[in-house]
Structures are given as C-alpha cells and as structure tokens.
Amino acid sequence: LARSAKDTRGLQKSFLPTTIYLTNLKSDRKMSPRQEPSILSSDKEMTTDTVRVDPKIVDLLLSHTNRPFTSLEFFPPKTPAGVTNLKARLQRFKDNVQPLFSDFTWGAGGSTSDTTLDIALAAHKMGHVSNMHLTCTNASLESILEGLKTAYDGGIRNIVALRGDPPKGQEEWTASDGGLTCALDLVKLIREHYNDKFCISVSGYPEGHPNAIVKLDDGFDIENGLTPTEKLRLSKNQKGEYFVCKDDDYKKEMAYLKSKIDAGADYIITQMFFDASVFKQFVSDCRSYGINCPIVPGIMCISSYGGFVRMTDFCKTRVPDDLATRINLVKDDADAVKQLGIDFGVEMVTELLNEESTGAGLHFYTLNQEFCTNSILDIIKDRMGVSLGENVETIFGLDGRITEKRECTDEAVAVEIQGWTLAGGQKVMAYLNRASYKKYAKVDDVGTIYGLRGKLNEKRQEGAIAAEIQGWTLAGGQKVMAYLNRDSYTKINDSVSTIFGLNGKILEHRSKGAVVAELQGWKLAGDQKVIAYLNSSSINQ
Numbered sequence: 001l002a003r004s005a006k007d008t009r010g011l012q013k014s015f016l017p018t019t020i021y022l023t024n025l026k027s028d029r030k031m032s033p034r035q036e037p038s039i040l041s042s043d044k045e046m047t048t049d050t051v052r053v054d055p056k057i058v059d060l061l062l063s064h065t066n067r068p069f070t071s072l073e074f075f076p077p078k079t080p081a082g083v084t085n086l087k088a089r090l091q092r093f094k095d096n097v098q099p100l101f102s103d104f105t106w107g108a109g110g111s112t113s114d115t116t117l118d119i120a121l122a123a124h125k126m127g128h129v130s131n132m133h134l135t136c137t138n139a140s141l142e143s144i145l146e147g148l149k150t151a152y153d154g155g156i157r158n159i160v161a162l163r164g165d166p167p168k169g170q171e172e173w174t175a176s177d178g179g180l181t182c183a184l185d186l187v188k189l190i191r192e193h194y195n196d197k198f199c200i201s202v203s204g205y206p207e208g209h210p211n212a213i214v215k216l217d218d219g220f221d222i223e224n225g226l227t228p229t230e231k232l233r234l235s236k237n238q239k240g241e242y243f244v245c246k247d248d249d250y251k252k253e254m255a256y257l258k259s260k261i262d263a264g265a266d267y268i269i270t271q272m273f274f275d276a277s278v279f280k281q282f283v284s285d286c287r288s289y290g291i292n293c294p295i296v297p298g299i300m301c302i303s304s305y306g307g308f309v310r311m312t313d314f315c316k317t318r319v320p321d322d323l324a325t326r327i328n329l330v331k332d333d334a335d336a337v338k339q340l341g342i343d344f345g346v347e348m349v350t351e352l353l354n355e356e357s358t359g360a361g362l363h364f365y366t367l368n369q370e371f372c373t374n375s376i377l378d379i380i381k382d383r384m385g386v387s388l389g390e391n392v393e394t395i396f397g398l399d400g401r402i403t404e405k406r407e408c409t410d411e412a413v414a415v416e417i418q419g420w421t422l423a424g425g426q427k428v429m430a431y432l433n434r435a436s437y438k439k440y441a442k443v444d445d446v447g448t449i450y451g452l453r454g455k456l457n458e459k460r461q462e463g464a465i466a467a468e469i470q471g472w473t474l475a476g477g478q479k480v481m482a483y484l485n486r487d488s489y490t491k492i493n494d495s496v497s498t499i500f501g502l503n504g505k506i507l508e509h510r511s512k513g514a515v516v517a518e519l520q521g522w523k524l525a526g527d528q529k530v531i532a533y534l535n536s537s538s539i540n541q
Contacts, residue, residue, distance in 0.1 A: 051153070076115035087122055131201065134147060134161060148194065201265065214245070273318070297361065388403070399418040503519075507531070
C-alpha cells in the first residue's frame with residue numbers, strides 16, 4: 001500500500017489489503033470459498049473451446065460496489081427486419097456503452113420466446129453478458145426447462161425469473177395446465193434443476209405490484225386518509241383518478257420479495273419509477289426486511305408522450321407533479337418531449353448516483369432505442385469514470401488524489417493519500433483496484449435570489465431546500481444556511497427565460513446571480529450550441 005524510496009517505517013497507520021471484493025453490499029446467498037465474488041469465478045469447469053461462458057451478474061455487481069455501471073434492457077421485435085436492426089444496435093451499444101449486462105424480455109404471454117432466445121444468444125456471442133427473461137405465462141414445465149437448457153448450452157448463465165404478463169387480450173393471469181403459478185415457483189425450479197449454475201434476478205416494485213395497487217374512491221380524503229408512506233406511493237392517471245398500494249398490501253409485497261430471495265434469487269431489478277425518493281424508500285424498506293442483496297434501479301427512457309402516458313397508466317406509476325407539468329407543456333412537440341426525457345433522465349440518475357445507499361447501478365429500459373440512453377450517458381459520462389488529479393474517497397476512510405491510471409484490469413489507480421506523509425517527508429501512495437475507491441458525490445450547485453451561490457444541504461417538501469451559502473461565515477466560524485422555497489433558487493439544468501425571448505438551460509452559476517446558459521432551439525452553422533453569459537437582470541426563472 002505504501003511506497004517509499006527510503007523508508008516505510010514512518011507510516012503511522014496500518015491498512016487492509018487493497019483487493020476487496022465484499023463490502024457493505026452483499027448477496028443473501030451462502031457462498032463457498034470457491035464462489036468468492038470475482039468476474040473470474042464463473043463456471044470455469046463448464047467452459048469449452050467453442051462456448052464462452054458468461055460471468056454471473058451478481059459477482060459483477062459485488063465487484064462494482066463503488067463503481068458506477070450501466071446495464072440495458074431490450075425487447076424482441078415482431079419482424080425479422082426488426083430483429084436484424086436490433087442486433088446491429090446491440091453491437092453499437094456494446095462498442096459505445098459497454099454495458100455491465102444486457103436484459104432481453106420474454107414478451108407478453110410468452111409470445112416471443114424463440115426470438116428472445118435467438119437475440120440473447122446472438123448478444124452473448126457479441127460479448128454482451130446476456131440476462132435472459134423467463135416467464136411462467138403460457139409455459140409448460142417442459143418448455144421452461146428446454147429454454148433453460150438452450151440458454152445454458154449457449155453459455156448464458158443469467159436468468160430473470162418472472163411470472164409474466166397475461167397474454168394479449170386477457171385481463172386476468174392464469175397458470176398453464178401443470179405449469180408454474182408465480183416467479184417464486186420459477187426460482188425454486190431453476191435451483192432444483194441447476195443448483196447454483198445460473199445467477200437469478202427477480203423484479204422488485206418500489207410502488208407495489210400493479211395488482212396490489214387499488215383505486216381510491218372519488219372524493220377520498222387524501223390528506224387525512226393516507227399515511228406518509230402511502231402518500232409517497234400515490235399516483236394519478238390522465239383521468240385524474242388516484243391509485244395507491246396501501247401499507248398492509250405493501251408489507252405483503254415485501255414479504256413475497258423476501259421469499260424469492262430466500263429461495264435462491266441473487267439480486268433485484270426494479271420496475272420503472274419517476275420519483276427517486278420512491279426508490280430510496282424501497283431500498284430502505286428492503287434492508288429493514290433483511291433483503292441485503294444488490295438492488296438495481298430500473299430507469300425508463302421517456303421518448304414520446306403517448307408511450308409515457310400508456311406505460312404510467314398501465315403500471316399505475318407515480319409521476320411527480322413537476323414532471324407531469326413539464327411534459328404536459330410540451331406534449332404536442334415530439335422533439336421537445338424527447339429533450340425533456342433526456343433532461344429529466346439526467347436529473348434523476350444524478351440524484352441516484354449522489355445517494356450512497358442506492359448503490360451505483362443504472363439499468364436503462366431502452367425501448368430498443370439509442371438516442372435517449374446515449375444522450376443521458378453522454379451528459380453524465382464524467383460521473384461514470386475517474387480522471388487524473390481527481391480526488392476520490394477510499395475504503396480506508398482517507399481521501400486520495402489520483403496520480404496514475406494503471407494499465408491492468410479493474411481500473412486500478414495510484415492514489416496519493418491526502419493528509420499523510422512518511423517520516424522522511426515522502427508522500428503515501430496507495431495502489432487500489434476499482435472496488436477500493438469511489439468518486440465523490442457531486443454536491444448540487446444552486447443560485448439564489450440574493451445573488452449568492454449555495455450548495456444543496458437538504459431537500460424538503462414541495463421543492464424547498466436547505467442550502468449552505470458559499471463565501472460567507474458567521475463571526476464564530478459557523479456556516480450560513482438558507483432555507484429556500486422553489487421560487488427562490490435555480491439549479492443546474494433548470495430552464496429560464498431570457499430577455500432575448502429565448503429559453504435557456506442553466507449550465508453554471510456565477511457570482512451576483514449571473515449564469516451560463518445554453519439557449520434552446522438555436523445552433524450555429526457548425527452544429528455548435530449557443531451559450532449565453534447572463535447577469536441576473538437578463539433572466540427569469
């Protein structure tokens with residue numbers, strides 16, 4: 001850990017070894033020493049010269065505890081031309097995004113099972129770690145076992161175990177004769193026939209499963225009739241009807257999720273959500289129920305108004321008032337809706353990445369499209385990696401500055417530990433793999449109506465915040481805190497109107513209320529964006 005050309009006896013603290021695989025994010029499944037989490041420990045005894053075997057995703061997740069990652073989901077197209085186009089996209093995603101793993105759905109009612117197998121195996125051959133969905137809908141035991149065998153023989157080692165949606169045109173879900181009845185049965189079946197040869201993921205529902213969400217009566221007293229946690233899950237559809245998963249039903253949902261993990265599932269991928277607070281509460285609830293496996297947040301890309309409304313109404317998904325207002329303002333402008341999808345996606349994934357308890361993963365429901373996902377990732381790319389000179393947090397509780405990015409696996413770096421020197425004045429250097437350090441969470445930068453900059457300290461109800469005013473201290477050295485409602489501050493990516501009659505997106509706050517803003521709807525001849533430097537009198541929030 002420490003290197004000195006002369007002497008290391010002056011090092012005043014002893015440290016743990018730097019190769020750390022297990023930290024606070026762990027799997028609930030019991031693992032033998034041979035199954036130690038490592039991307040190198042996946043079914044090596046089954047590898048042949050002709051079939052490459054995928055690593056288990058749970059091992060990849062455990063080795064990425066401090067490392068932001070991206071994973072993707074795709075659905076099987078209905079036409080041969082669509083399948084060909086998707087395979088081309090998969091190659092581009094592999095080259096440009098390098099996802100940790102890629103999901104392939106089974107299709108409503110099991111209608112696309114053969115296509116799912118074909119695409120999952122093709123993606124595996126491209127170098128994707130394929131995570132194949134498998135459902136109980138319209139499936140006999142024989143067909144499920146045959147699908148598992150085909151995937152296994154092809155080198156796939158990761159399965160998403162789901163009950164599945166009812167076939168098209170059928171309101172209620174029913175089991176096939178002699179078939180399975182739920183995802184729990186499927187998890188048990190896989191473990192019975194394949195022991196630990198497959199990594200299994202299951203779905204989690206931060207707002208409750210749609211079947212557990214009930215419609216509130218007209219005139220229901222929401223303010224006094226719901227608990228705080230029920231209000232957090234409250235949703236409203238386009239007709240103005242309210243829906244919620246009541247606390248008693250939510251507890252049953254959590255108990256069922258725990259049973260899936262106890263039966264052998266390795267980790268959870270969540271249903272889509274549009275309120276990061278709901279996901280954070282779900283993670284907290286899982287931990288309180290003893291569900292300690294990795295939980296990967298499902299991020300739905302907003303690409304069209306009609307699709308957004310259909311999805312959120314069908315799943316009874318909560319849409320925050322701010323997002324509902326923003327999307328309704330641009331619903332008739334297809335390009336503006338796509339841009340909003342990117343802007344909102346950046347805001348939400350940034351909040352998730354800033355929250356240590358939620359882990360480091362971003363699982364994008366791509367809808368087989370590239371633009372939205374790629375645009376979001378392009379904007380947050382500085383959050384997904386580290387650069388020379390950047391300060392990082394280490395697992396030893398010490399800060400460090402990156403001085404070298406090493407040419408080896410696992411993004412190892414040389415880090416100069418801050419605040420420590422050896423007896424001879426030498427710097428203390430640490431050589432860390434990617435599991436042993438993490439980026440600092442970015443503190444949200446805000447501008448205030450007082451012309452002073454602030455750093456977000458706490459989020460409150462209805463958009464209010466507590467902000468630490470920058471550049472000011474009280475006589476006793478205390479920080480100056482301001483408690484601001486939503487009309488009293490601006491944040492990065494906020495839209496503002498300018499004296500030029502054009503809207504702008506805030507890129508940077510400067511002193512005395514000035515901002516740097518990207519003007520919307522304008523580009524220069526070379527496709528460059530138009531940037532305006534505006535004083536406080538030139539903008540309106």
